Amino acid sequence: MVSPSHQGLPELTRRGLLAGVGGTGLLALLAACNAAGSAPDPAGSAASTGGAGRRGGTLRAGSPPPPTAVDPVTMYDGSAIAIVQLVAEYLIWLDRDFKLVPRLAQSWTSAQDGKQWTFKLRPGVTFSDGTPVDAAAVKASFDRLLDPKSKSAALSAFETILSPGGVAATDGATVTFTLDRPFSDFPYLVSAGNYNAVILKPDYAGDFTKNAIGSGPFLLKSYDSATGASFVRNEKYWDSGKPYLDGVEIKFYADDQADLLALQSGDIDAQILSRPALVEPLGAAGAVTVDTVKGTGVTVLTLRVDQAPFDRKEVRQAVAYALARPDILQSIGTGVGDLGNDHLIAPLFPAAPADIAQRAQDKQKVAQLLQAAGVPRLSFTLTFDPPSKDYAVTIQSQLKQAGITVKLDQRSSNDFYGGDQAKDTPWLFTSANLVGWAGRPVPSQFIIPMVKSHAVWNGSKYANPALDKAADAYDRATTDADRKAQAETIAQILHDDVPIVITYWAGAVRAYNGKKFTGIQAHPSSYVDFSTVSQK
Numbered sequence: 101m102v103s104p105s106h107q108g109l110p111e112l113t114r115r116g117l118l119a120g121v122g123g124t125g126l127l128a129l130l131a132a133c134n135a136a137g138s139a140p141d142p143a144g145s146a147a148s149t150g151g152a153g154r155r156g157g158t159l160r161a162g163s164p165p166p167p168t169a170v171d172p173v174t175m176y177d178g179s180a181i182a183i184v185q186l187v188a189e190y191l192i193w194l195d196r197d198f199k200l201v202p203r204l205a206q207s208w209t210s211a212q213d214g215k216q217w218t219f220k221l222r223p224g225v226t227f228s229d230g231t232p233v234d235a236a237a238v239k240a241s242f243d244r245l246l247d248p249k250s251k252s253a254a255l256s257a258f259e260t261i262l263s264p265g266g267v268a269a270t271d272g273a274t275v276t277f278t279l280d281r282p283f284s285d286f287p288y289l290v291s292a293g294n295y296n297a298v299i300l301k302p303d304y305a306g307d308f309t310k311n312a313i314g315s316g317p318f319l320l321k322s323y324d325s326a327t328g329a330s331f332v333r334n335e336k337y338w339d340s341g342k343p344y345l346d347g348v349e350i351k352f353y354a355d356d357q358a359d360l361l362a363l364q365s366g367d368i369d370a371q372i373l374s375r376p377a378l379v380e381p382l383g384a385a386g387a388v389t390v391d392t393v394k395g396t397g398v399t400v401l402t403l404r405v406d407q408a409p410f411d412r413k414e415v416r417q418a419v420a421y422a423l424a425r426p427d428i429l430q431s432i433g434t435g436v437g438d439l440g441n442d443h444l445i446a447p448l449f450p451a452a453p454a455d456i457a458q459r460a461q462d463k464q465k466v467a468q469l470l471q472a473a474g475v476p477r478l479s480f481t482l483t484f485d486p487p488s489k490d491y492a493v494t495i496q497s498q499l500k501q502a503g504i505t506v507k508l509d510q511r512s513s514n515d516f517y518g519g520d521q522a523k524d525t526p527w528l529f530t531s532a533n534l535v536g537w538a539g540r541p542v543p544s545q546f547i548i549p550m551v552k553s554h555a556v557w558n559g560s561k562y563a564n565p566a567l568d569k570a571a572d573a574y575d576r577a578t579t580d581a582d583r584k585a586q587a588e589t590i591a592q593i594l595h596d597d598v599p600i601v602i603t604y605w606a607g608a609v610r611a612y613n614g615k616k617f618t619g620i621q622a623h624p625s626s627y628v629d630f631s632t633v634s635q636k
Contacts, residue, residue: 261283
C-alpha cells in the first residue's frame with residue numbers, strides 16, 4: 101500500500117502502517133476532560149500505573165525495518181512510530197482504551213464553543229539536552245506540522261480545523277490554538293492519536309536518528325537502518341523513578357516469521373508489531389504471552405451507490421445480509437476484534453450505539469430484497485489488492501451460498517491505489533472494492549473522509565444531507581450525551597443505507613515473554629509505552 105504522506109491517501113491497514121489520523125473530526129472527550137473542557141492531571145503523574153516496578157534490565161524487541169526515514173514529521177509506519185515514541189512525547193497520551201492521558205500538557209480548557217483551546221504545560225520538563233520544553237517548542241512543533249513544505253503526514257488531520265498561524269505561545273507555559281471552526285474534540289489532534297504530533301525542539305532539522313533530542317523516557321544511543329536501534333534510560337525523565345528499564349534494543353527482522361522465531365528462541369523478549377494469526381496459537385499453547393486489546397482497524401467493503409447494481413438500497417442490503425459475520429471474524433480476524441454492523445462507530449468508541457440490532461446472515465431476506473429491487477440474479481466484480489485476498493475469497497464464497505455471483509479482480513497494491521485520485525483510481529472508482537483502513541481513535545476520522553457528501557475518499561459516492569448534518573453536529577457537540585445522540589443518528593443512517601459493509605473491527609495483539617517481563621501491553625494502534633515495563 102502507499103504512504104499517505106507521499107500520495108495523499110488515507111492511512112491504510114498494512115503490516116507497517118498501523119495508526120491513522122487522516123481525515124478530520126473526533127469523538128467524545130473521555131475521562132481526561134470534564135464537562136467544562138478541562139483535563140486535570142490526576143496525582144501529578146500521567147504515567148503512573150500503580151506500584152513501582154523492578155529497576156534494571158534491557159528489553160529486546162523485534163520489528164520490521166522502517167520502510168522510510170525515521171522522521172517524526174513524515175513517519176507513517178509502525179516501526180518508526182515506536183522508535184520515536186520511546187524518545188519523544190506528546191502533549192497528551194492515548195491509552196489502550198483510547199482515553200486521553202496528560203503528558204507534557206498538564207491540563208487544557210476550551211472557549212468560544214470549542215473554537216479556542218488553551219493548554220497548560222507541565223512545569224520543569226526539559227528535553228534530553230537540558231533545553232526547557234516550553235510553549236515556544238510546542239508552537240514550533242505544530243507550526244512545522246502545519247507547513248505544507250514539511251510534507252507532514254499529519255496535514256490531513258488538521259484540514260478544515262487548524263490552519264497555519266493558529267498556534268500561539270501565550271506565555272512560557274501556555275499554548276493557545278485558535279481553530280478554523282468549533283471542534284469539541286480537538287485534544288485528540290494534539291495527542292498520540294495524531295502520531296506525528298510529538299514535541300520537538302524549535303531547531304529540529306529532520307535528522308532524528310543522528311540527533312534524537314526528546315523529552316521521553318529513553319535516549320536513542322544508536323541506529324542502523326539495517327539492524328536496529330539501541331536506547332538507554334533518560335536519567336532526567338520528568339516522571340520520577342521511570343523508566344524502570346536500563347534500556348531497550350529494537351532488532352529489525354525482514355519478515356514476520358523471522359520475528360516470531362526470534363521471540364520463540366529467546367533472541368528477543370517482545371514484538372513491536374504482532375500478527376494475531378501467527379501469535380494467537382502460540383499464546384494458547386503457553387509458548388508466549390499474548391496481550392489482546394479491542395481496536396478500530398477495519399477492512400471496508402465499499403459499494404458504489406451512483407451506478408447499477410448498487411444504486412438500489414435493497415441490493416446493498418442484500419449483500420450485507422448474505423454475510424456470516426462471526427465466521428468472517430474468526431477466519432479473517434483470527435477471532436480478535438468485534439463484529440461490525442455496517443456503520444463507522446466502532447464498539448471501542450464510547451459513543452457507540454447500543455440500540456441498533458446486530459445484522460446477521462439471512463438468506464431468505466437476501467432473496468426478498470433482491471426480488472424487491474428487480475435484480476433476482478445479482479452478480480458483480482469485487483476489486484482488491486493482495487492484503488485483502490483472503491477476505492475477498494471469503495466474501496465470494498458466502499455470497500455464492502446466497503445466490504450472488506462475485507467475480508474477483510485482484511490488482512497489485514500500486515495499481516489498486518494508483519491512477520488519478522480524482523478520476524479513475526481503482527480503490528475509489530470501481531463498483532465494489534475492499535479497502536483496509538488503519539485504526540483511528542475517533543469515529544469522525546472515518547466518517548468525514550469516507551462517507552460525507554463529496555468527501556475526498558468517498559469511494560461509494562454516497563451523499564446524504566441528513567448524515568452530513570449529523571456529522572457536523574457531532575463535531576460541535578459539547579457534551580457526551582450530545583455526541584452519543586449524533587453518533588446514533590449517523591450509525592442508523594449508514595446501517596440502513598449500506599454504502600459500506602463492515603463485518604468486523606480488528607483487534608490488536610502484542611506477544612512477549614511473560615516469564616521475564618511485566619507491563620508490556622497491546623495497543624489498538626500498536627503504540628509503545630515502555631516506561632512502566634520491568635523485569636519480573
